[in-house]
Amino acid sequence: MAAIDISSVGKIYxxxxxxxxxxxxxxxDGEFIVLVGPSGCGKSTLLRMVAGLxxxxxGTVKIGDRVVNEVEPADRDIAMVFQNYALYPHMTVRQNxxxxxxxxxxxxxxIDARVNEAARMLEITQYLDRKPRALSGGQRQRVAMGxxxxxxxxxxxxxxxxxxxxxxxxxxxxxxIKRLQRRLGTTSIYVTHDQLEAMTLADRLVVLNGGQIExxxxxxxxxxxxxxxxxxxxxxxxxxxxxxxELQGDKLAxxxxxxxxxxxxxxxxxxxxxxxxxxxxxxxxxxxxxFTVEYVEELGSxxxxxxxxxxxxxxxxxxxxxxxxxxMQLTIDPSKLHxxxxxxxxxxxxxxxxxxxxxxxxPVA
Amino acid sequence: xxxxxSQPQPGGFLSRLGFGAGxxxxxxxxxxxxxxxxxxxxxxPYLFLFPQLAVIFIFFYWPSVQAVSSSFYxxxxxxxxxxxxxxxxxxxxxxxxxxxxxxxxxxVFTVLVTFLSLSIGLLLAVKADRVIRGASTYxxxxxxxYAIAAPVSGLIGMMIFDQHVGPFVKMMSYFGWHxxxxxxxxxxAFAMTVVAVWKQIPYNFIFFLSGLQNVxxxxxxxxxxxxxxxxxxxxxxxxxxxxxxxxxxxxxxxxYALFDTFGIIDVMVKDKPANNPVTLVYKVYADxxxxxxIGGSSAQSVxxxxxxxxxxxxxxxxxxxxxxYN
Numbered sequence: 001m002a003a004i005d006i007s008s009v010g011k012i013y014x015x016x017x018x019x020x021x022x023x024x025x026x027x028x029d030g031e032f033i034v035l036v037g038p039s040g041c042g043k044s045t046l047l048r049m050v051a052g053l054x055x056x057x058x059g060t061v062k063i064g065d066r067v068v069n070e071v072e073p074a075d076r077d078i079a080m081v082f083q084n085y086a087l088y089p090h091m092t093v094r095q096n097x098x099x100x101x102x103x104x105x106x107x108x109x110x111i112d113a114r115v116n117e118a119a120r121m122l123e124i125t126q127y128l129d130r131k132p133r134a135l136s137g138g139q140r141q142r143v144a145m146g147x148x149x150x151x152x153x154x155x156x157x158x159x160x161x162x163x164x165x166x167x168x169x170x171x172x173x174x175x176x177i178k179r180l181q182r183r184l185g186t187t188s189i190y191v192t193h194d195q196l197e198a199m200t201l202a203d204r205l206v207v208l209n210g211g212q213i214e215x216x217x218x219x220x221x222x223x224x225x226x227x228x229x230x231x232x233x234x235x236x237x238x239x240x241x242x243x244x245x246e247l248q249g250d251k252l253a254x255x256x257x258x259x260x261x262x263x264x265x266x267x268x269x270x271x272x273x274x275x276x277x278x279x280x281x282x283x284x285x286x287x288x289x290x291f292t293v294e295y296v297e298e299l300g301s302x303x304x305x306x307x308x309x310x311x312x313x314x315x316x317x318x319x320x321x322x323x324x325x326x327x328m329q330l331t332i333d334p335s336k337l338h339x340x341x342x343x344x345x346x347x348x349x350x351x352x353x354x355x356x357x358x359x360x361x362x363p364v365a
Numbered sequence: 366x367x368x369x370x371s372q373p374q375p376g377g378f379l380s381r382l383g384f385g386a387g388x389x390x391x392x393x394x395x396x397x398x399x400x401x402x403x404x405x406x407x408x409x410p411y412l413f414l415f416p417q418l419a420v421i422f423i424f425f426y427w428p429s430v431q432a433v434s435s436s437f438y439x440x441x442x443x444x445x446x447x448x449x450x451x452x453x454x455x456x457x458x459x460x461x462x463x464x465x466x467x468x469x470x471x472x473v474f475t476v477l478v479t480f481l482s483l484s485i486g487l488l489l490a491v492k493a494d495r496v497i498r499g500a501s502t503y504x505x506x507x508x509x510x511y512a513i514a515a516p517v518s519g520l521i522g523m524m525i526f527d528q529h530v531g532p533f534v535k536m537m538s539y540f541g542w543h544x545x546x547x548x549x550x551x552x553x554a555f556a557m558t559v560v561a562v563w564k565q566i567p568y569n570f571i572f573f574l575s576g577l578q579n580v581x582x583x584x585x586x587x588x589x590x591x592x593x594x595x596x597x598x599x600x601x602x603x604x605x606x607x608x609x610x611x612x613x614x615x616x617x618x619x620x621y622a623l624f625d626t627f628g629i630i631d632v633m634v635k636d637k638p639a640n641n642p643v644t645l646v647y648k649v650y651a652d653x654x655x656x657x658x659i660g661g662s663s664a665q666s667v668x669x670x671x672x673x674x675x676x677x678x679x680x681x682x683x684x685x686x687x688x689x690y691n
Contacts, residue, residue, distance in 0.1 A: 053586050073586075074593035086583035090605040099601070100591035147591075 001186055002064035002077070002154035003029045004050065010058035011045050011211075019045045020211040023059070030185045032178075036198035037208035038234070043191045044159055046208070050189060051157050052076050063154055074103070079148035083160040085140045087132040093119075093143050094128040097150050111150075118146040121180070138169045145177070149184065156181070158190040162197065174200060195235050199223070207231050225338075229345035232274045232338060238304055241280075243312045244342070245273040252337070255310020257289040264334045266348040274338030277304065277317040280330050288329030291316070296324055429670070436663035447660075454664035464648070464665075471623070471644040474558060478622040481562045483614060486569025487607075491599070493570070494577045504574065511567035519629045522560035547637035554642040557633055561626045569614050576610035577603070608688045616680055623673065645669050 004027040011020040020042040027033050035043040048054040050061055052073035060067050068076050079100070087096050097115045106114075119125040122142040132140055141161060148156055158177070162170045178201055181188050192198050198205055199219045207214040207222060207230075215227035226232035232240040245254045247268045252259045254273065282288075289309050297304040303318045309330070316330065339348040436454050438447040458464050489507055496503050513521070525533045526546045534544045546556045580603055588602040604611075624646050634641040643651070645665065653662030 051590065053589065072593055073589045074591065076590075078590065080587065080590050082583045082587060084581070084583055086581065086587040088584060088588070088602055090608075099588075103592040103594075103597065147587075 001029055003027060003062075004155055004187060004189070005062035006046075006050070006059070007062075008059035009046070009049060009056060009061060011042070011049060011054065012057045018211060020049070021058075023213060025206060025213070025216065027187060027189065030187055032181055032188045032190065032201060032203040033206060034190045034192060034198040034202035034204075035206045035208055036192055036195060036234075037214075039193060041208040042211035043193075043208050045211075047157055047159055047189055047191045050155075051078055051080050077154040078157055079151045079153040079155075080157040080159065081141075081144050081148050081161045083163050085132070085137075085144040085164075087140060087143055087147075089132055092129050092131055093124060093135070093146075096132065096143055097128075097146050100147065100151050114150045114152070115146075118149045121149065122146050137165050138173065141165060141173060145180070149180070154187065156186050156188040158188065158192075160192055161190075162192075163194075170197075177201065196237065199235065205235075207234060209234075225347065226274070227347050229272055229274070229340045232340070236276065238277045238315050238317065240338070241275045241277060241314045242340070243273050243275070243309065243314065244270070246270050247339075254289060255312060257309070259289070259332070259334065261334045261337075264337065264350040266339050266350050270342040271348065272340040272342050272345065274340060275314070275332055276336065277315045279336040280314075280316040280332050282316075282318070282322070283329050283331045285329060285331070288331045291328045291330045293324060293326055293328065432663045432666050432670075435659055436667050438660050440659040442657040450660065454660045455668070458661060458664050458668065467643060467645060467648050470554070470642045474554070474561075474626075474642070474644060475619060475622040477558050478561045478565065478626070479615065479618040481558070482565035482569055482621075483611070483618055485562065486566045486614075487573050487611075489566065489570050490573035490577055493574060507570055508567050510564070511571065519560065519564065519632055522563055522629070523556075523632055526556040526560070547633065547641060550640055550642055553633060553637075557626075557630060557642065560629050560633075561622065564629070565618060565621055569618070572610050572614055573607065576607045580606045612680075612684060612688045615684070616677070619676065619680075620673075623669075 004025075006023055006025040006027070009020065009023045010018070012018050023046060025033070035046060037043050045054060049056045050063075052068065052071065056069050060069055062068065063076055063078065088099065091099065094115060097118060098111055101111045101114065115128075116125070119128055122145060124139060124142050124146060127135060127139060127143075132143065135143065141164075144161070161177070162173055165173060174197055177190075190198075190201055192201075202219050204216060205219050205222045206216050209230050215222055215231045217225075222231060222235050226235060226240070229242055233242060243254055245252050247253075247261075247265050247270075248258075249268070250261050250263065250265055252261055252265070252273065291305075291307050291309050291314065293305050293307040295306055297306070299320075301320050303320060303322060303324060304315055305318060305324050305328075306313070306315050308314065314330075318324065335350070337350065339350060340346060341348055435447075437449060437451060439450045439454070440447040493500070493504050493507060525531050526544065528534065528544075528546065531544075531546075534546070537544055544552045544556070546552050584602065584606070585598075588598045592598045592601070623644065626644065627646055627650070630643055630647045634643060634647075646669065649662050649665045649669065652658045652665065656662075
């Protein structure tokens with residue numbers, strides 16, 4: 001177990017393509033870090049640089065007290081779980097689990113003890129003598145995790161380990177990974193493009209975009225105070241509504257309607273406003289935002305109504321029983337509004353909140 | 366030619382490896398499905414199979430049967446008659462010192478050619494697989510030899526060892542080795558082996574390279590994290606995954622060394638003074654078609670057939686078990 005210190009790390013591929021730039025991240029011992037972002041954002045590249053499967057072009061990676069830039073992957077004291085499991089197809093499950101230990105000259109009894117313990121923990125004891133091809137996807141992923149566990153490494157690296165599983169299995173394996181990591185207390189870095197997976201697993205989330213960190217924070221921090229329109233649109237389902245609006249003194253003009261802000265206005269002029277679908281309420285009063293419903297998605301516990309305010313698309317989440325008519329009036333608590341710079345997309349702190357929560361949003365690199 | 370009589374075996378185990386099996390099975394399956402729908406007469410499917418069966422019978426089984434039957438006769442060199450001699454063709458061959466030494470040379474030659482062409486092909490494939498810049502040029506250059514027609518490449522190989530202009534001979538003369546290919550038994554054997562290996566390397570290279578590229582990248586990466594030594598990773602992860610390819614190539618290479626080196630040997634020893642190394646297949650040809658000893662030649666080819674048959678059974682019984690197919 002060890003802390004991982006990533007400082008000013010960048011990756012430039014042959015031919016000058018820059019995949020990752022200036023990543024700074026202090027990972028505490030035992031912490032579960034999730035790197036999340038759309039495809040091509042550099043999250044896997046970053047993970048593979050920590051693993052040693054990609055050369056580090058700039059900056060340093062420290063595992064424990066040791067700079068590992070030039071250290072072989074096998075000597076970095078890490079274990080990795082791959083998206084397609086990467087089990088050795090010609091070996092039995094037991095041989096798969098043993099392989100890393102044997103190569104490190106671990107004594108026989110120690111190997112047996114660890115393999116049996118890991119197999120019991122993952123409930124794969126009865127499959128130990130099978131070859132991977134005789135296992136289902138979920139079982140294979142357990143074996144892949146077992147292979148990581150038996151090593152007792154300083155850190156686990158997960159590269160989208162659940163992407164190849166079906167939806168139901170994904171949810172249960174997600175819980176299992178979290179439970180195992182809690183129990184073993186091993187520092188973990190987990191890469192995913194699934195924001196729900198990221199939210200549920202992470203101690204801290206790292207949202208990446210275009211090879212740079214957009215925001216680092218606990219899942220709830222990131223959810224409640226997204227640092228940019230990118231994070232706002234990426235984290236949360238349904239995605240946060242982002243609409244163009246104008247601040248006029250203490251009032252906010254969205255299309256034709258005016259919302260009074262009770263002192264929350266951070267600035268004046270054109271802004272991008274973020275409204276969570278679940279924060280929007282319908283009202284019978286006539287001074288709300290006029291909302292034209294285009295279509296409704298039924299989720300059982302929720303109904304999502306998609307429509308227009310003025311000429312801008314908006315989604316609202318209503319309870320399962322709520323009545324939906326073609327035209328509705330919407331209102332929102334001004335404290336639930338998120339303001340972003342219309343040009344840069346960076347968060348503008350509402351005045352009343354600015355003092356209360358300076359620690360929530362980390363400075364953007 | 367006499368040595369084609371042993372072709373049923375290669376054809377047989379090729380199909381067991383999946384080569385040609387698909388081609389042969391598919392029509393059978395299709396015929397089965399169609400039988401229910403269309404075939405009114407049970408004779409019709411056999412009629413469709415007839416051309417294929419006829420080819421197999423005329424070119425493989427009939428000559429084999431001919432070889433077996435004529436191996437019991439002593440034939441008049443001019444084709445005027447034959448006398449039944451029982452097993453004496455076999456005993457003559459088996460107890461002849463010349464035959465025994467040729468059999469020994471064939472065994473050594475086959476083992477050497479198979480081992481060297483497989484291992485060099487594998488080595489080149491592993492190295493080519495790691496090349497990133499200019500990879501396709503490098504690979505093309507290695508494969509190009511295979512695109513040259515066999516007799517031409519054989520001739521090119523032979524030129525290297527030519528008594529008068531061969532660069533290898535010249536080079537070796539600086540080291541005090543005066544090669545006399547076609548005169549000295551061992552020099553000829555050396556040149557023969559080198560040319561045979563050289564001709565087969567591109568074939569092995571292509572198969573090994575595609576085999577290597579089928580080893581999943583993530584499996585290799587997992588091995589990099591599990592095992593520090595690259596050589597050990599190769600032996601424990603990459604090579605076992607190459608085993609199906611290697612097994613297929615082993616079978617092919619043994620067949621190559623035994624039979625398909627005929628052309629090389631012919632170019633090298635034809636019209637040369639005696640006591641040059643030849644393989645069993647070449648002797649079958651030389652005795653039968655140059656010496657007009659049809660009976661003895663047939664006996665030899667039957668012996669060869671049995672040897673290949675036993676070898677093939679051995680390979681599949683004892684080697685294939687250890688092969689992991691994906």
